[in-house]
Amino acid sequence: MIAVSTPNFTLDAVFESMADLPVFPKVVHKALQVLDDPKKKISDVSEIIKFDQGLVANILKLTNSAIFGLRQQVTDLDTALALLGNQKIREVLVAGAAMPYLSRPLSGYEMAPEDLWLHSMSCAVVSGVISKRIGFTDSSTLFTTAILHDIGKIVLDIYVGPRLGEVLMISKQRGNSFSEAEWSVLGTDHAVAGAAILTNWDFPPDICRAVRNHHDPDLYIQDRLSACLALSNIMSIQLGFGVGTDGFRYHISPALLKAAGCGQEDYYWCMDHAITSFYEAEKLLNMIMD
Amino acid sequence: MEQILVKKGKTVVSDKKGARLFTVSLGSALAIAASDPVAHVSGMAVCVLPKKVDKTSAVPGVLEQLRELFKEMISKGAKPQNLKIFLAGAAGFLSEPDELAIGKKLYKAVLVTLKKNGLKTKGEHVGGPLNRTASLHVGGENMTITMLDEKEIQL
Numbered sequence: 316m317i318a319v320s321t322p323n324f325t326l327d328a329v330f331e332s333m334a335d336l337p338v339f340p341k342v343v344h345k346a347l348q349v350l351d352d353p354k355k356k357i358s359d360v361s362e363i364i365k366f367d368q369g370l371v372a373n374i375l376k377l378t379n380s381a382i383f384g385l386r387q388q389v390t391d392l393d394t395a396l397a398l399l400g401n402q403k404i405r406e407v408l409v410a411g412a413a414m415p416y417l418s419r420p421l422s423g424y425e426m427a428p429e430d431l432w433l434h435s436m437s438c439a440v441v442s443g444v445i446s447k448r449i450g451f452t453d454s455s456t457l458f459t460t461a462i463l464h465d466i467g468k469i470v471l472d473i474y475v476g477p478r479l480g481e482v483l484m485i486s487k488q489r490g491n492s493f494s495e496a497e498w499s500v501l502g503t504d505h506a507v508a509g510a511a512i513l514t515n516w517d518f519p520p521d522i523c524r525a526v527r528n529h530h531d532p533d534l535y536i537q538d539r540l541s542a543c544l545a546l547s548n549i550m551s552i553q554l555g556f557g558v559g560t561d562g563f564r565y566h567i568s569p570a571l572l573k574a575a576g577c578g579q580e581d582y583y584w585c586m587d588h589a590i591t592s593f594y595e596a597e598k599l600l601n602m603i604m605d
Numbered sequence: 606m607e608q609i610l611v612k613k614g615k616t617v618v619s620d621k622k623g624a625r626l627f628t629v630s631l632g633s634a635l636a637i638a639a640s641d642p643v644a645h646v647s648g649m650a651v652c653v654l655p656k657k658v659d660k661t662s663a664v665p666g667v668l669e670q671l672r673e674l675f676k677e678m679i680s681k682g683a684k685p686q687n688l689k690i691f692l693a694g695a696a697g698f699l700s701e702p703d704e705l706a707i708g709k710k711l712y713k714a715v716l717v718t719l720k721k722n723g724l725k726t727k728g729e730h731v732g733g734p735l736n737r738t739a740s741l742h743v744g745g746e747n748m749t750i751t752m753l754d755e756k757e758i759q760l
């Protein structure tokens with residue numbers, strides 16, 4: 316019998332902590348709306364974001380990394396956006412804005428500053444490979460969910476910290492998933508906390524739902540975006556890219572590949588190409604360490 | 606001491622005195638390390654795919670990697686009867702459908718190939734929800750395994 320102290324029902328506290336979290340840059344949502352409007356031009360995007368210097372710097376770093384596959388180095392925003400094109404601009408905007416949140420140390424989850432960034436970017440790289448192979452048309456939405464799927468960890472971190480041992484012990488002794496153990500100890504898990512943060516940041520409901528579902532085997536098979544996100548996350552853990560304390564401590568739904576519209580051969584193809592893409596994009600890890 | 610990183614999908618063989626072969630964050634990948642302490646030759650292959658996906662792929666399958674590992678070791682003077690063989694990695698989720706159980710498939714494929722060639726392992730640390738890092742000194746007789754929050758293990 317494991318002695319577990321009463322859950323803190325941290326969800327209320329999480330909502331309070333979220334108020335302390337700097338808000339996701341509003342200019343990103345505005346820029347994404349501009350990209351949806353066929354009457355607007357790419358130069359209109361530049362007009363919106365050029366005053367956020369931190370964001371512009373991150374966008375240029377990402378644009379020049381192998382992950383976005385440009386053949387030339389760019390030093391100004393207008394050129395970067397012109398070369399990237401509509402879909403890739405969406406990805407670079409979200410990743411650039413998410414970078415400051417994802418490159419913090421998470422001592423509660425025993426993750427170094429680069430770990431969450433590495434895992435999030437790896438998951439995004441894998442999601443790009445999956446979209447390409449299975450013809451998932453909304454690849455930039457999947458990319459966004461992949462970048463932000465573990466954002467809940469940055470808020471739950473302070474609550475997990477003192478009780479990480481308890482969470483792991485429950486998971487080990489009862490065979491529970493890390494999420495189930497987070498619920499037992501904290502009264503919530505990082506997927507639910509993440510969806511709450513993204514809702515607060517005005518992300519669309521399908522993105523919030525996929526993040527909410529990413530560790531729940533009953534929920535992530537209900538829609539294709541959630542299934543593709545869960546699969547991207549699972550594959551990046553299998554490939555050992557930024558595996559955190561929770562790592563392999565999850566149950567996988569037998570219906571996952573089918574729900575994602577991915578066959579057995581597709582899965583192997585994606586593993587193969589994810590490794591190659593990841594090594595090409597390896598410098599992305601160093602970006603936050605510069 | 607020279608540290609030689611063996612990346613996923615790669616095979617490295619060395620006879621350098623004092624060098625150490627290592628691989629990080631294996632996940633479901635399976636590291637096969639072999640050492641001939643007499644000839645002072647060691648090698649490591651980190652397998653990620655049971656079979657090569659297609660002809661154009663840059664990532665080899667288990668068979669190609671093991672062939673390369675042992676061929677290269679023998680060309681550097683290693684003898685099959687002196688080989689100490691170790692396996693590490695092949696982690697899996699708490700429960701996972703067969704179609705996604707890539708660690709188990711890699712382990713099975715490696716065991717079949719070793720058996721066919723009359724080779725046995727000296728030590729194994731495989732499976733379970735554990736993300737491992739493994740290393741082996743060139744010419745050494747043990748493999749060292751580290752995991753988050755766990756004691757270092759010598760095979």
Ligand SMILES: [Fe+2]
Pocket residue numbers: 464465505529530
């Ligand atoms: Fe997660």
